[in-house]
Amino acid sequence: xxxxxxxxxxxxxxxxxxxxxxxxxxxxxxxxxxxxxxxxxxxxxxxxxxxxxxxxxxxxxxxxxxxxxxxxxxxxxxxxxxxxxxxxxxxxxxxxxxxxxxxxxxxxxxxxxxxxxxxxxxxxxxxxxxxxxxxxxxx
Numbered sequence: 001x002x003x004x005x006x007x008x009x010x011x012x013x014x015x016x017x018x019x020x021x022x023x024x025x026x027x028x029x030x031x032x033x034x035x036x037x038x039x040x041x042x043x044x045x046x047x048x049x050x051x052x053x054x055x056x057x058x059x060x061x062x063x064x065x066x067x068x069x070x071x072x073x074x075x076x077x078x079x080x081x082x083x084x085x086x087x088x089x090x091x092x093x094x095x096x097x098x099x100x101x102x103x104x105x106x107x108x109x110x111x112x113x114x115x116x117x118x119x120x121x122x123x124x125x126x127x128x129x130x131x132x133x134x135x136x137x138x139x
Contacts, residue, residue, distance in 0.1 A: 012079045015055075019086040022051040026093050030100055 025047040032041035 009079065012083065015058075016079065016083050016086055018051055018055055019083065019090055022048060022055065023086065023090045023093050025051060026090075026097050030093075030097055033100060033104060 025044050029041055029044035029048065032038075032044055
């Protein structure tokens with residue numbers, strides 16, 4: 001029983017660490033977007049994907065409710081509380097991230113439309129203007 005309790009606490013600590021790491025990866029991705037650093041953003045995006053896969057691969061809900069049901073001491077209840085608080089902080093940062101990505105996508109669409117509308121000036125094909133004429137002004 002003592003070994004199971006220690007294993008449960010270790011799993012809870014691991015879970016808490018991964019949730020906090022995911023929150024930090026999202027915050028770092030937001031910072032990379034602000035700096036227009038695509039390479040750093042892609043790195044943080046890969047980290048987020050890895051952490052999400054790890055978190056979704058296991059059934060963590062039983063870890064959060066098992067120690068609550070056992071009625072252990074204050075130390076037994078503090079870790080699940082910390083995990084819940086970490087999830088609350090993760091949800092907040094995730095809402096900010098989603099709003100930022102939505103606005104960034106809209107801004108990117110506007111820039112593409114702007115360049116598409118003025119794209120004919122950047123075309124490398126020969127100009128429609130006659131080449132033999134020049135502009136002059138008489139005063």
